[in-house]
Amino acid sequence: xxxxxxxxxxxxxxxxxxxxxxxxxxxxxDRLVNLLDVIKGVCVVEQAENAENALLxxxxxxxxxxxxxxxxxxxxxxxxxQQVKSExxxxxxxxxxxxPYPQYRKKCFEKGADHFLDKSTGFDEINExxxxxxxxxGLVVCSDND
Numbered sequence: 001x002x003x004x005x006x007x008x009x010x011x012x013x014x015x016x017x018x019x020x021x022x023x024x025x026x027x028x029x030d031r032l033v034n035l036l037d038v039i040k041g042v043c044v045v046e047q048a049e050n051a052e053n054a055l056l057x058x059x060x061x062x063x064x065x066x067x068x069x070x071x072x073x074x075x076x077x078x079x080x081x082q083q084v085k086s087e088x089x090x091x092x093x094x095x096x097x098x099x100p101y102p103q104y105r106k107k108c109f110e111k112g113a114d115h116f117l118d119k120s121t122g123f124d125e126i127n128e129x130x131x132x133x134x135x136x137x138g139l140v141v142c143s144d145n146d
Contacts, residue, residue: 016043017134018063022054022080023096024072028119032067032096035127041134051075058084063091065133067126070097070104078107085112092133094126 019042021032029047036044045061048054050072058066058080066084070077081093093115095108100118108116117125 016041017065017130017137018043018045018061019065019067019130020044020046020048020054020057020061020063020091021067022048022051022072022077023067023069024049025069028069028096031123032126035123036130039127039130039134041137042130051077051080054080055083058091062089065130066091066093068093068095070095070108071099078111081108081113082111094129096122096126 019036021029021036021044023029023032026049029049033044033047036042045063046057048057051074054066054068054077057063066080068077068080077095077097081095084090084093090112093113095113095116096119097104097117098119100116105116115125115129
C-alpha cells in the first residue's frame with residue numbers, strides 16, 4: 001500500500017512544474033488555480049492565505065514557481081519574497097497586487113521578484129508567463145482546447 005502511494009505522488013509531479021499560489025483572497029486563489037489548471041505541464045501543489053503558511057508550504061514542497069500577493073494579513077508578501085529568494089535554488093516569483101504603485105514595483109524587483117503584475121490586468125500575463133516557462137523547460141504545452 002505505501003509503495004503505491006509513494007509511486008502515485010512521484011508520478012503526479014514528474015515532468016510538471018510545481019506552483020504555490022499565495023493570496024489572502026480565496027476568490028483570487030481559486031481564479032489562479034482555474035487559470036493554471038488548463039496549462040499542461042503544471043501542478044498547483046498548494047495554496048496559502050498568509051505569509052506564515054506560504055513559507056511553511058514553500059519549505060515543505062519546494063515549488064519552482066510562487067505566485068505571491070504583496071499585501072496580506074500578518075507579514076507581507078515582500079517578506080516572503082525576501083526569504084525565498086535568499087535560499088539556494090530560489091523559486092521563480094510572480095508578484096501579484098491590487099496596489100501596482102511604483103514604490104512596490106521597485107521594492108519587489110530589489111528583493112528578487114521575476115515579475116510584478118496588477119491583479120486587475122495581469123491574469124492573462126500569468127498564463128503566458130507560465131506557458132513560456134513550461135515550453136522553455138521542455139514540457140509539453142497543450143492548447144486550452146486539447
